[in-house]
Amino acid sequence: MLGASGTPRKSHKVTTNSDPGSMRLEGQETAGQPRVTLLPTPNGSRPSQEFESHWPEIPARSPCVAGVIPVIYYSILLGLGLPVNLLTAAALARLAARTRKPSYHYLLALTASDIVTQVVIVFAGFLLQGAVLAREVPRAVVRSANILEFAANHASVWVAVLLTIDRYSALCRPLQHRAAASVGRARRAIAAVLGAALLTGIPFYWWLDVWRDADPPSTLDEVLKWAHCLTVYFIPCGIFLVTNSAIIRRLQRRGRSWPRPRVGKSTAVLLGVTTIFAFLWAPRIFVMLYHLYVAPVHRDWRVHLALDVANMVAMLNTAVNFGLYYLVSRTFRVTVREVIHDAHLPCTPGSQPEGVVVESMLKPPGLSKGTDL
Numbered sequence: 001m002l003g004a005s006g007t008p009r010k011s012h013k014v015t016t017n018s019d020p021g022s023m024r025l026e027g028q029e030t031a032g033q034p035r036v037t038l039l040p041t042p043n044g045s046r047p048s049q050e051f052e053s054h055w056p057e058i059p060a061r062s063p064c065v066a067g068v069i070p071v072i073y074y075s076i077l078l079g080l081g082l083p084v085n086l087l088t089a090a091a092l093a094r095l096a097a098r099t100r101k102p103s104y105h106y107l108l109a110l111t112a113s114d115i116v117t118q119v120v121i122v123f124a125g126f127l128l129q130g131a132v133l134a135r136e137v138p139r140a141v142v143r144s145a146n147i148l149e150f151a152a153n154h155a156s157v158w159v160a161v162l163l164t165i166d167r168y169s170a171l172c173r174p175l176q177h178r179a180a181a182s183v184g185r186a187r188r189a190i191a192a193v194l195g196a197a198l199l200t201g202i203p204f205y206w207w208l209d210v211w212r213d214a215d216p217p218s219t220l221d222e223v224l225k226w227a228h229c230l231t232v233y234f235i236p237c238g239i240f241l242v243t244n245s246a247i248i249r250r251l252q253r254r255g256r257s258w259p260r261p262r263v264g265k266s267t268a269v270l271l272g273v274t275t276i277f278a279f280l281w282a283p284r285i286f287v288m289l290y291h292l293y294v295a296p297v298h299r300d301w302r303v304h305l306a307l308d309v310a311n312m313v314a315m316l317n318t319a320v321n322f323g324l325y326y327l328v329s330r331t332f333r334v335t336v337r338e339v340i341h342d343a344h345l346p347c348t349p350g351s352q353p354e355g356v357v358v359e360s361m362l363k364p365p366g367l368s369k370g371t372d373l
Contacts, residue, residue: 073312074126078118081319085115088322091335102186103266106163107325109190110273113156114318120148122315143205150228151201156318157236158193160273162186167270168243171250200231217292225292233285240274247271265329272324280317283310 089111096104124145129137166186169177207228208221217225247267287303287310295303325332 070126070308070312074122074315077315077319078122078127081122082115082118084319084322085111085118087336087339088325089115090339091332094335094339095331096183100183102166102181102183103163105183105186105190106159106166107269109194110156110159110163111321113152113159114321117152117156117315117318120145120152122318125149126311126315143207146204146207147198147201149201150204150207151198153232154200155194155197157232157277158197159190160277161236161239162189162193163270164240164243164274167267168247171247171264171267203227217296222292225288229285229288233281237278240278244271244274265331268328269324272328273321276320276324277317280320281314284314286310 089108092104092108092111095101096108129142129145166177166181169181204224206220207224208217247270251267284307287306291303291307326336
C-alpha cells in the first residue's frame with residue numbers, strides 16, 4: 001500500500017562474510033535462538049525447503065537497496081508538487097466560477113484529490129511515518145491512516161472517471177449532455193464519489209504491511225489486494241479504454257466529414273490524464289500481484305526495490321497534471337498568470353500598474369461560452 005505498506009522501512013545492518021554469496025543481518029539473534037544467516041539463493045521465486053518446512057519467527061528480511069533515494073525523491077515531489085497543485089486549484093476555481101462548466105469542477109475535484117494524496121501519503125506516510133519516525137508508530141495508528149490513504153487514491157481515480165463520462169457524453173451524446181449537464185449535478189456526482197471513496201477505504205484498515213508481516217498472505221490479505229487492484233486500476237482503466245475508444249472513433253468520423261476537425265482542449269486533457277495514469281500506475285499493480293503470488297517483498301530484495309520504484313512512479317501522477325493543463329490550454333495559462341499576478345498585487349488599488357488596470361477594463365468579466373479548457 002502507498003504510505004502504510006509502501007513506506008521504506010528501517011532495515012538492520014547488513015554485513016558480509018568472506019563468502020561473497022552470503023550475507024547476514026546483525027541484531028536478529030535472541031536468547032536461545034541462533035543467528036539467522038541468509039543462504040546464497042534466498043531471493044528466488046520460491047522459498048527454499050528450509051523455509052517451506054519451518055517459517056522462522058524472525059525472518060531474514062530483504063535489505064532496502066534504495067537507501068535514502070526515496071526520501072530525497074518524495075521530499076522533492078512534495079516541495080514542488082504541492083505548491084503547483086495549489087496553484088492549479090486556484091486557477092481551476094477561478095475558471096469554474098467564470099464559465100460554470102461541469103468539466104472545470106471535475107478537474108478541480110481531481111486536483112483537490114491529488115493534494116490530499118500528497119499530504120496523506122507522501123508527507124504523512126512516506127516522509128513522516130517512514131523516514132522521520134522510522135516506522136515506530138502504533139499499529140492502530142498505521143491502520144487508521146490506511147483508510148485515508150486508500151480513500152484518497154480511490155477519490156482521485158474515480159473523479160477522473162467522472163470527467164471521462166462527462167466528455168464521452170458531450171462528444172457522443174451531445175443533445176442529452178446539454179439537457180442533463182449542470183454544475184449542481186456535477187457537484188452531487190463529486191460528493192457521491194468522495195463519500196464512496198471514504199467508505200471503500202474502511203476495509204483497508206486490515207491491510208497487511210508487505211514489509212512488516214512475515215506470515216504468508218491470508219485469504220483476507222489476498223481479497224484486499226485484489227480489491228485494491230480492481231478498484232484503483234483495472235475497473236477505471238477498463239472504463240477509460242471503452243470511453244476513450246468511443247471518443248476517438250467519434251473524432252475520426254467527424255474528421256472524414258469535416259475538412260479541418262478540431263479536437264477540444266477538454267478532450268485532449270482527458271486523453272492525457274487517463275493515459276498518464278494508466279502508464280504510471282501499471283508498475284505498482286504488477287509488482288503488487290507479483291509480491292502476492294511469486295516472491296514476497298520482505299524476502300526478495302529485487303521485489304523490495306521494484307515496489308519502492310513502482311510507488312515513486314505512481315506518486316508522480318499527483319504532480320504532472322499541471323504541466324499537461326499548461327501545455328494544452330491557453331485559457332489555463334492565462335488564468336495561472338492572473339492568479340500569480342493577483343497574489344503579488346498590493347492591497348491598495350492605487351498602487352496597481354496602469355497597464356494592469358487598462359487590461360482588466362478591456363477584458364470581459366468572463367470567458368465566452370465557446371471557450372474550452
